[in-house]
Each structure stands twice: as structure tokens, then as C-alpha cells.
Amino acid sequence: MSILYDDEQQAIASESRRVLDARMDKTRLLGLLERTGAFDKPFWDTAVEQGWTALAVPEAQGGLGLGLIELGLVAQAAGAATAGAPFLTTNYGAICALLASGNADLQGQWLPKLASGEAVAAIAFAEGNAPLPPEPRSVFAGGHLSGEKPGVTAGLIADLAVVWCHHEDKPALVLVELADARRETVDSFDNGRLFADLAFARTPATLLVEGDAAQAAALDILARMAVVTAHEQIGGAEALLFIARDYANERKAFGQPIGAFQSVKHRIAELYGLVEIARANAIHAAAQEGQPGFLKAAAAARLSATEAYDTAARDTVQIHGGAGVTWDSGLHLHMRRARSLAIEQGNMLFWEDLLVDQLMGEAA
């Protein structure tokens, strides 16, 4: 069932928007694009200070005991500002993995640190071009992990990573501290996401879950992160929709605002449709957390949000004409982010396949 936000949730939404409006700075973000290894520290400090890092951690572990809905609202505000928010998503993935493990010691060790923002986590599921390879080549044996994980978001500075790997012929999720891992910076079109290639060579690691449970947990974690990301994508797409709308009202050509040309006006109306459908899917998916239909809802949210953000980025640049392709316009911040977010939690092809598999189970 879809939901209506309650008062507390609405307050989170408006407060996070307000705070980010006040603190985000386009020039700083543009600067990050030209430097590898740097990230949006002021955003992260803001996130910690606002308690966003604690949102999804249980109260017993120093968190606020909230969930995907609240995290989604913050992610949406971060997406609108193209804030460098990778940890918002990856820390959440790690929180979910720790909770799925049922390992009280590990939870006690890491959850309070994740809640306070003291620790930063990465999620390393992908290998090659596969977001969640059915047979991962990374191997966990005798308390050690070996293998390679390319383009891990936040990997450059994360303290720990949750890794999808193989353990005695079964899939497994393990936790590894990254101090001992080799990390190589990925120079990216969206620097600031701290992408790194990680390499493990008999790195000490701890088993979280294995076997069928690991398979289910990995998919669930990926789906949860995909729903957070969908909110972030919608925040970006909606920001672009309004940027395009305002520019079309202002900029004149042939004696009238360009928004009076239907080829421009209808494109903006189409963006509205994409954004609203994606938003409805994302809210619905967040409300389905923990329910049987969650994977399907997450896939629908992920697909429609990716389409909305990519399309909004393409069309908004086009509507701006020459001004749209300049560095200073900053529209490319969104264009780049739309593509990096389209990949980070599994590409369209992955989610399309997953959704169709789910639907085939139904349409017998």
C-alpha cells in the first residue's frame, strides 16, 4: 500500500530541503569534479549534525529506529542539491547487512559508529559488469577474503565494506575492514562519489550470512539501497524539471518565451509525468519495506526513477541551448549524477530482468 507522509516525515522532508538549500554550493561541487579523491565533506558534516546517519539504526544501537521512508526523504533533498551523498546509501546497506547477520557482537561494534557517522561503509557486490554476479569470483576462506571489486562507491575512504563472495561453494556476505585492502582510485566522470577498485589478498574478514540466506539478504540490501537511490534520482529529476520550467518561462526567442513553443512546453510536461510516476513508485516501494511485494516495488521504483533522471538531464540541457552545455551552468552536475546513480545500484538491464522474473512467478 502506498502511504501519506505523517507530520514527522513531512518535517524531515522540509527540514532537510531547507538545510541543504542553505549549505550547498554549486561552485564547490563543480570543483569536486576536477579533483579525484576529494568528497563533499560539508555535506557529510551536515548529515551527521542533522542526525541523518542515525535514521535507520535501531534505537538500542544509538540510532533513531526509523527506516527507508525517512531516509528516502533525506535522499530526495540531497538529490535535488546534487549533494555528494554516497554514504547515505552505502551506510544504510551496511546497517541492513549487519542486522541481517544477527551477529550481536558485530552489531554492537559497528552500528553505533555508523549511527554517529564516525564510520563509513561501502557495499561491494558487483564484479565485472554484473551488479550481483550469481557466481562471485571473490572467495572467503578461513577468515580471509581474496578477490577484486571494481568501481566501489565510497570505496576510497570507507572504513569497512560488505562484500558479496563465495564461501565453500555457497554465496556469502562478509564484512571486511578496509584498512588492509588495496584501493585504487577510479578517475570518474562523477568524481566525489569516491569510486575505487578494491583488491583483497587474504584480507581478514567476518562472515555475515551464507547460502540461500545470503542470496536473499544481498538482493534485499540491493533493493533497499535502490529505493534510497530512487528517491535521490527523483530529487534530481524534479530539480531539473523546475530549472527547465523556469528557464522556459524566462528565455525569449522569436518574440516569445521559449516555453510557448510546444516542442519545448510538451517536453517539460512529459518530464512532469516521468517525475510523478517515479515519485509514486518510490513512495510505494518505501512503504513496502519488509513486505512480500518489496522486490517488485523496488524494481519499479528503480526503473522509473532512472528513466526520469536521465531524461530530465537530457531535456533540460537541450532546453537551455548553448548555455546548457557550459561548465558554469552546472547542469552537467545533474547529467553526471544521473548516470552514476543509474549504475551504482545495478543498471536498468539488471532491474528489468529481475522485475520480469518476479512477474513471471505471478502470471502463471
Place this chain on the structure above:
Amino acid sequence: MSEDLDSYRLKARAWLQSVAPTFGKAALKGVPEEEHLAMGRRYQRAKFEAGFAGIHWDPELGGQGLTPLHKVIFEQEEMGFGMPIGYFGVSLGISVPVVLRFAQDREWARERAVAALRGDEIWCQLFSEPSGGSDLAGLRTKVEPDGNGWKLNGQKLWTTFAQHSHYGVIIARNDPTVAKHKGLTFFWLDMKAPGVTVRPIKLAAAGSPHVNEVFFDDVKLTDGQRLSPVGGGFGTAMATLMIERYSASDPTGFGPTTATFVDLAREAEVNGRPAIEDGRVRSAIARSYAMRSGLEAITTRAMKMMAAGMEPGPEGALNKLVSVRSRQKLSELAIDLMGNLGLAWHPGASSKDDWVESWLAAPTGRIAGGADEMLLNTIAERILGLPQDHRPDKGVPFNQIPA
């Protein structure tokens, strides 16, 4: 709100199931047109007697006095059964509500409302003309003072079910010397009155509602039939189009379900391999599902907002635009997958489960009730605040606009 909505849904479903053998999809299969209409009217009567007609109308007018939400819930349940409800869409959705709101003789209007709810009388809506579809105010049908009343001459077009209608609501031009929006007046009309001629138009898709041309030759109207101030008809027409904002919407665009498509893709092959394993097919399924689930979530949220006494957001305007386009494309792909087997056509099949019929009738859905382009204009102008189109006829007296 008196009744708990979930139990209302169950009650509606139970009743629908009880009458489905008499009026549902299977019972209607292959039934000739006259009998189809008669079954439609019997179904409407049964609905009235079971308390499911005029669900959100005033009990004074034969309604049930429940909320629009109850009505939406009933219609959502009703949708899957394929009941013969098409005849009453315009009648109960637009024409009768406008008569109830604007008719001068209240008692007469009340009688009409009850007769329409019982399926005894059907109403049509006579707005569009050869020269005025999207441009509603471009119409040319003329109404002139005639003694104590009025006299009507001209032609309407696309009038759904005019051939079965007892009455209609009509907008006509009373003054061509003022700007086009200002010289229009709104009336109700007896479709059997002398001088009214109805001529059916055959549509490309068999299952589509039947539309007609309607001609007026010195048709007499009393001033009591007037539903708007003289020259104030455009505003009334706009109010009419707004009346049924919350009618049930179907995320499939009134076409087949996603599960129906998945079943087809399981059976079909592409170059010797199962179609369901083809990436292009999977992509189409996934994207169409994602779009539909979004629309469904929008509708659910709107219902919850209404239940909570709030006004739903404007995103409901997306429904028809987005769902029918997607149904059109999915139906094309379905026919592709059927290959030569898809060339057969079964007139009378339903758009809900026959891909060919769904595809043939889809263009109607993209035009009737506001073409895609007009819906995009509405979203752009009303919701997003973008400029109005250039309208060179603005402020020009109607009779000086080049035809």
C-alpha cells in the same frame, strides 16, 4: 463517512460476483447490439436496486449519499467484470450532473436523475463539431431567439451514443459578433424533438462506443431549457468537464493487463527462442509495469488523501495520457509476437483481453476526451505555469476569425 471502506469493497465485490453470470464478459459474448443495450439497461437497473447507482449523489436525487471514494472503490471492483456500463458513462458522468447543477426546473431535473440512474433514460453530450474539437469554443452551431424561446441550427459531431439517447446537453453560438468564448450558451435538448437527425459514424474499432453526427434543423428550445446565462455557456461547459474528476482510472489504459502480456510472451517465440527470454520483450514488460504501478500508486494515494479529507494532487491528470499511449505500444508488440497469428480479427472482442482490438481502439483513447497534445498543454499551463500557446483568435469577434 459512515461505512468502513474495506467492508464496502467486499460488499461491492460480492454483489458484482453474484450478477456477473447474468451481465459479465461471458454472458455478453457474441450478443447482438440491440440485446447488448438492453442488457446494459437491465444491469443499470439492477445496480440501482442494489444501491450501487449514484453512489456519491444526494439521496434526494436517487443517490446513496456516500463519498466519491466509495464510488471509486465500486468502479475499481467493477472494472474487471466487463459489465455493459459504456452506455452510461457520459450520461451519468457528465450530462446528468450538469443538468442537476444548472437546470431551472429542479423537480424535473430530479425526475430525470432518477430515470437515468435506473437506466431508463440515457443522455449524450453535444459539444464537439466538425470545426471545434480541441478548440471547443470554435463551434458554429447557431442558436437564435425565437418568440419566447430559441431556435437551433447546425451540426454536432462525435456524439457518443446519440442514437440511443433520450436527451442531450448542448452548447451553441448565440452571438457571432463577440469574441469566441463570449457568445456561447448552454442548453438541454430532447433528442426526439422535431428537426433533430442522428446519423451514426462507423469507427475503425468494433468495440468502441458508437459515435454520431447530429443535425439540427430549426429545432425549438424553450428558455427553460437554458442551462447557462446567455453568452455564459463556455464557463458552464468548463465546469461540466471538471465535474467528474475522480472517475475510476485504469492503469492499463483500459487495455489488457501486464499478466496477459507475460502469458503471451511465454508462449510466443522469437527466432526459435522463447520470447520471454528476449531482452527487448523483457524491457517492454518491465517498463510498462513500472509505469502502470506508478499510476496505481498515484490513484491509491489520491484515494487516501480524499479519505483523509484532503484534496488530491494534480498528478491524476497523467492517467489517461500515459496509460493509453503505453497500451498502444504494448499492443503493437503483442501483435508482433503473434506474427501471422496476429493478423486475425474478432470483431466484438474486448479491448481488455484481445490485443488486436486493444490496438485498433487505442487511437480513440488518445483523442476522445482531450487529445494527448491538449492534455500536455493542460499539464504545462495549469500545473507547471508555462505560457499559453499563441492564440491569434484571442479577442477577435468570432465572425472575423478566418475560417
